[in-house]
Amino acid sequence: MRIEEAFRTGLKMLEESAVPSARIAAEVLLMHTLACDRAYLYAHPERHLSEAEQAGYACCLQQRAGGKPTQYITGHQEFWGLDFRVTTEVLIPRPETEHVVERAVELGQAMAAERAPAIVDVGTGSGCIAVAASRELPRARVLGTDISEGALRVAAENARRLAPHARFCRCDLLAAVAGRSVDIVVSNPPYVPTTAAAGLQREIREHEPHQAVFAGPQGMEVYEALVPEAARVLRPGGWVVFELSYNTVERVRALFDERWSEVEVRPDLAGIPRVGSAQLRVMS
Ligand SMILES: C[S@@+](CC[C@H](N)C(=O)[O-])C[C@H]1O[C@@H](n2cnc3c(N)ncnc32)[C@H](O)[C@@H]1O
Known part of the structure; x- marks a missing residue:
């Protein structure tokens, strides 16, 4: 043939x-x-x-x-102009997540004049956010966390090739991170409600890791746990940067109480609200 x-x-x-x-x-x-x-x-x-x-x-x-996604068959996905290795243990990096990196890098660059920022990528998966941030901010200390051992193996392999200074740690959200030690918490957490599973493409529903896709019945469960954890680990004046979806944006905004300021949502190229950021007040 x-x-x-x-x-x-x-x-x-x-x-x-x-x-x-x-x-x-x-x-x-x-x-x-x-x-x-x-x-x-x-x-x-x-x-x-x-x-x-x-x-x-x-x-x-x-x-x-x-139904198996092409990327799981080839083992590769491009993100931030870099070639990431992917396996069925990690979410396939999506182009819209590059907007999350852009915002984290913008904030990191603004801080860099003062000191090398400490950045934690929660739910690092393939390591795509941590790796991209580490390359753009070479002086930053970047840590990726995940509850999945398999995902962390993939992230570490990607970082070895693409961003050798990035570090990884297995823990629940930020459990292994000391209080008031971080400048930026960045995350693309799971945010699909389990009740929406039937409506998903079969590629996602049947092949991507459930713990990477589904948060719980409401879709908000990981954000709800992450916001107070971020407030614990951030230095006063530090930032969170989250990926959002059109149906979580208002509920995520409501999680930022009086301890937070500068709450902002930016859209992706399709005009969908995609990146939320907020600053922990200095007097929090
Ligand atoms: C939507 S994926 C994001 C992966 C990658 N950051 C990206 O943007 O492509 C969410 C990741 O969070 C991890 N995760 C889920 N619950 C977690 C938790 N409680 N603590 C740490 N990581 C968690 C999953 O294993 C998965 O790798």
Whole structure:
């Protein structure tokens, strides 16, 4: 079978299985199988696949048609212009989470004139936020926490390659972090209500880790625990930066009591409220 034929067969199979963005998936999986880039596929449409390559591509297509996200099949996802390794133990980093990094970096840069900021990324998953922040703020002390041992292994592997100064620790939210020791708490916590599971894409519902996606029946449970914990670990004048979704934004805003100021919500490129930030008052 030639590259061109393999691609057409793959595309047909994915379309018949109602895979979203089937063309891109068929192409990416073929590039993954042949360990080549897109230019090679188009430059060599007549190149024959070996039997092993055909079998490898068929296996990838079967997994994708069955609902497994392309990134879990290839083991890679780009975030902040960097190549992150992903496994089924971590959430696949989403482009909108880059807005969370932007806000944390902006705040970190503003602090850097005074001192090297201490930043904790709660629920670090693949380590994408911690790694990106550590690269943008090379003097910062960046720690990622997670309750998942498997996620922390992936985060540490990504950091070894991309941001060797970032550190990781297994704990519940900020339990291992000392009081009044942190300048920025950043987090993309789980925020989908368990009651909304049936309405999710099967890729998310059946393949991404439940503890990365679901917070509890309300979707607010992790934010509710995280805000007082952040108030405990932040130095006065420190900041929290959270990823939000359109249906949590007002309820998260309400969690910031009189101890907080500068509560602000910024939208993502689609205009959806996405990044919440707030400053712990100096006299908190
Ligand atoms: C939505 S994922 C975010 C992963 C990554 N930060 C990102 O933006 O792609 C949430 C992460 O929080 C972790 N998590 C869930 N509950 C936690 C808790 N109580 N303490 C620490 N981490 C938790 C999950 O294991 C998961 O890795």
